[in-house]
Amino acid sequence: MSVSQAAARLAPPLRLDRRARALLASAGAVLLSLVVGGLLVVIAGGDPVAAYRALLDGALGTPYGIGQMLVLAIPLVIIGLGLALAFRGRVYNIGAEGQLFMGALAAGVVAIFLPVGFDPLLIGAATVAGVLAGAAWGGIVGVLRARWGVNEVITSLLLNFVAILIFTYCVRRPLRAPGSPDLQGRSIQPDAALPALPDLAVHIGVFLALLLVPLAAYVISRTPFGFRVRMLGFNAEAARTAGVRSGRMVVGLMVISGGLAGLAGGLQVLGVAERLDPGISQGYGFTAIVVALLGRLNALGVLLAGLFIALLQSGGQAMSVIEGVPYAIVLAIPAVFVVFLLIADRFARGS
Amino acid sequence: MDWSEIFGPDALVVLLSTSVAFAMPTALAAVGETVAERAGVLNLGLEGMLLAGALVSFLVAYYVGSVALGTVAGVAIGVVLGALMAFLSVSLRTEQIINGIAIVLVAQGITLFVFEKLFGGEEQPTIAGISDVEVPLLHDIPGVGPVVFEQNVLFYLSLALALGVSLLLTRTRFGLSVRAVGESPAAAEATAVSVARTRWLALLVCGGMAGLGGAVLVLGQLNVFEEDVSGGRGWVAIALVIFGRWNPLLVLGGAFLFGFTDALQIRVQAVSGGIASSVPTEIFGALPYVVTLAVMVAATVLAGRDAQPAALGVPFRKGVNA
Numbered sequence A: 001m002s003v004s005q006a007a008a009r010l011a012p013p014l015r016l017d018r019r020a021r022a023l024l025a026s027a028g029a030v031l032l033s034l035v036v037g038g039l040l041v042v043i044a045g046g047d048p049v050a051a052y053r054a055l056l057d058g059a060l061g062t063p064y065g066i067g068q069m070l071v072l073a074i075p076l077v078i079i080g081l082g083l084a085l086a087f088r089g090r091v092y093n094i095g096a097e098g099q100l101f102m103g104a105l106a107a108g109v110v111a112i113f114l115p116v117g118f119d120p121l122l123i124g125a126a127t128v129a130g131v132l133a134g135a136a137w138g139g140i141v142g143v144l145r146a147r148w149g150v151n152e153v154i155t156s157l158l159l160n161f162v163a164i165l166i167f168t169y170c171v172r173r174p175l176r177a178p179g180s181p182d183l184q185g186r187s188i189q190p191d192a193a194l195p196a197l198p199d200l201a202v203h204i205g206v207f208l209a210l211l212l213v214p215l216a217a218y219v220i221s222r223t224p225f226g227f228r229v230r231m232l233g234f235n236a237e238a239a240r241t242a243g244v245r246s247g248r249m250v251v252g253l254m255v256i257s258g259g260l261a262g263l264a265g266g267l268q269v270l271g272v273a274e275r276l277d278p279g280i281s282q283g284y285g286f287t288a289i290v291v292a293l294l295g296r297l298n299a300l301g302v303l304l305a306g307l308f309i310a311l312l313q314s315g316g317q318a319m320s321v322i323e324g325v326p327y328a329i330v331l332a333i334p335a336v337f338v339v340f341l342l343i344a345d346r347f348a349r350g351s
Numbered sequence B: 001m002d003w004s005e006i007f008g009p010d011a012l013v014v015l016l017s018t019s020v021a022f023a024m025p026t027a028l029a030a031v032g033e034t035v036a037e038r039a040g041v042l043n044l045g046l047e048g049m050l051l052a053g054a055l056v057s058f059l060v061a062y063y064v065g066s067v068a069l070g071t072v073a074g075v076a077i078g079v080v081l082g083a084l085m086a087f088l089s090v091s092l093r094t095e096q097i098i099n100g101i102a103i104v105l106v107a108q109g110i111t112l113f114v115f116e117k118l119f120g121g122e123e124q125p126t127i128a129g130i131s132d133v134e135v136p137l138l139h140d141i142p143g144v145g146p147v148v149f150e151q152n153v154l155f156y157l158s159l160a161l162a163l164g165v166s167l168l169l170t171r172t173r174f175g176l177s178v179r180a181v182g183e184s185p186a187a188a189e190a191t192a193v194s195v196a197r198t199r200w201l202a203l204l205v206c207g208g209m210a211g212l213g214g215a216v217l218v219l220g221q222l223n224v225f226e227e228d229v230s231g232g233r234g235w236v237a238i239a240l241v242i243f244g245r246w247n248p249l250l251v252l253g254g255a256f257l258f259g260f261t262d263a264l265q266i267r268v269q270a271v272s273g274g275i276a277s278s279v280p281t282e283i284f285g286a287l288p289y290v291v292t293l294a295v296m297v298a299a300t301v302l303a304g305r306d307a308q309p310a311a312l313g314v315p316f317r318k319g320v321n322a
Helices: A003-043 A048-060 A063-088 A096-113 A119-148 A152-172 A205-222 A224-234 A236-241 A246-273 A284-294 A299-323 A329-349 B009-038 B046-064 B067-091 B096-119 B144-148 B153-171 B173-183 B185-190 B195-222 B233-243 B248-272 B281-285 B287-303
Strands: B132-134 B150-152
Touching: A003 A048, A003 A329, A048 A063, A048 A299, A063 A096, A063 A205, A063 A224, A063 A246, A063 A284, A063 A299, A096 A119, A096 A152, A096 A246, A096 A284, A119 A152, A119 A246, A119 B287, A152 A246, A152 B233, A152 B281, A152 B287, A205 A224, A205 A246, A205 A299, A224 A236, A224 A246, A236 A246, A246 A284, A284 A299, A284 A329, A284 B096, A299 A329, A329 B067, A329 B096, B009 B046, B009 B144, B009 B150, B009 B153, B009 B173, B009 B195, B009 B233, B009 B248, B046 B067, B046 B096, B046 B195, B046 B233, B067 B096, B067 B153, B067 B195, B144 B150, B150 B153, B153 B173, B153 B195, B153 B248, B173 B185, B173 B195, B185 B195, B195 B233, B233 B248, B233 B287, B248 B281, B248 B287, B281 B287
Parallel strands: none
Antiparallel strands: B132 B150
């Protein structure tokens, strides 16, 4: 028996074993973080079983609740997909929050001022403006890294503060709703508002999010671009030797992930707030990092993780009201989960 | 708006003395980060360590009534998070960037949870401030005296520690080990310096410094805790390490620059009368971050990345790494 035959005979059970261990590791991480969550509930003086039940009831008990969960999931999934792609190529964009706000601002300006009487055109133009603004804001970071090797983690993060303050400035001053108090930005034209599904009260952006999941999966696993991204993530040095132009890839990944964050921001303005409002994001750009990591940088995984975290957050409101448990617990659980997952993965891979 | 209220002779002394005070939390975190990075570990969890240090020191000071104990507690929680970072990055060798981001997220989630649980829906809790101490003789030095030597005890402690850790890195045997494992871990290991041990220690120092930074921020300056009180200072500190070319004294200088822009924007907001004024205070609010970004980018563009520790971000495994 040749070596390759022996290897072929050995390979399948080994691979299964590794998958089984990875699965076991994930399950262990889920279990542990739910236990930690329960412990936090106990510390807060609540009953963990009742708290988790209140959370599920709140998120899934009524059509309206489900709708609210989906509205939350839309930005998380859209941004998470872009981050998953970027992280695959080891481009650590943690500036999605700022990119979201720049996208929201651009989409909002178009939706407020563009004199078009035809809804689809107006909505389309505003959405494209949001994507472009987010892509440009992310692109700055990509160019700095590609051209001069400036660490993208730090620049993208610091640009969040700048973007949010620019947004706040615009909402308070040039784009303030006439005669309104402090932080009310102008409303968009009624034609620019996204239609919503009856009963669920979910804007049609939900279809866009669902469409993007298979598209991202296809790009990652079936296109030359996705192949280069994976090569870059696996071994940047080898990828460069093989002719992958890493600078262009870095800029590309920042532009794509920034553009998706900008899209999410645009949808928040057009479909949720229908005005320029600093409240359009409750830190979605940061939560999406957790979504991407929990989803294991995999498109379908991002969809599931996005739904899971949206469920936690929308149910968390109900839980905090009914059980008197602080809402922040639903922010702590996924973060603890990420740490457990890191540890579990390491042990599943073995030394 | 009357700019002489900010830059006039008397006002300038106030502006500069608040600048150096505001610089301190960032300075401590940045010097700590310099130690970690010189040892080869990119610790992106700094913001979380600063935030946790702020909360824990505030809680101890609030319930026990002791600023000293609060400060110790702030350092301690920083060291704990430093240990978590070391466990993940050095012992398990998982991706350092992800570890750091995860630590920030955990710290944010848990501090918010604890704070909401204890004070949710109540009036914002405050603690008594600590008074300034004039250093005899030194505070009579014209110019420098009133700016640097009329501060509170935590300020002096911080300044001494920041300078002390800088010396630790450049002038001691431990510092030499740190620099060796960051530049060439395999060579260091060959000369009987344990890479794992040195990196663990560097991260504990870094966590402690960031935790102290959080304590100085709430106990020495703000006297309140609020959601996200660290306000990105940890991230700014990481940027300043790059700006300062991994040289602790230059990093410290960068922190004072940040402190100045921060003090300036707060002063502008106060003097201009806030939202009703014609001065766009939001634009000034962005100033500390913009300046930090600009100097970091400028330093990288002009000086290249030669100063960066060669093994920064690369996990080390005995007998594998060349």
